[in-house]
Amino acid sequence: MTEKKLKCGLPQDEAELKKILTPEQFRIMVENGTEAPFRNAYWDNHEPGIYVDAISGVPLFSSEDKFDSGSGWPSFTKPIKAEAIEELPDYSHGMVRVEIRAKDSNSHLGHVFDDGPGPTGLRYCINSASLRFIPRK
Numbered sequence: 776m777t778e779k780k781l782k783c784g785l786p787q788d789e790a791e792l793k794k795i796l797t798p799e800q801f802r803i804m805v806e807n808g809t810e811a812p813f814r815n816a817y818w819d820n821h822e823p824g825i826y827v828d829a830i831s832g833v834p835l836f837s838s839e840d841k842f843d844s845g846s847g848w849p850s851f852t853k854p855i856k857a858e859a860i861e862e863l864p865d866y867s868h869g870m871v872r873v874e875i876r877a878k879d880s881n882s883h884l885g886h887v888f889d890d891g892p893g894p895t896g897l898r899y900c901i902n903s904a905s906l907r908f909i910p911r912k
Contacts, residue, residue, distance in 0.1 A: 818903065820849070823911040833879050873887045877905070884899075
């Protein structure tokens, strides 16, 4: 996890995060990992609701903007609020990509690509382990 002061009330170091996250969540959110496609919690979830940051609880994505990209990961055309996420260049694995991080928790969410449907043309490809789904009541 990149060094950054987190908001008051959120876990402030990796030891605290290890207490609240599963090993898989820690690997993905803190160590910038990627979960397996088609074998994650939300890739095929079609229920209405919102997806929040698994650490901070900040709303990140809506089911209204979710689409089936065929990638095996939850994909969205846009975040609920652009201010809730941060985009950073990612040159890992011999590729040039744009990493998406949750701004409040500074956790790795996934990547954004320019091959999505309208109206944005973007595909936010997000790891389920970085999210918690809250069904609409």
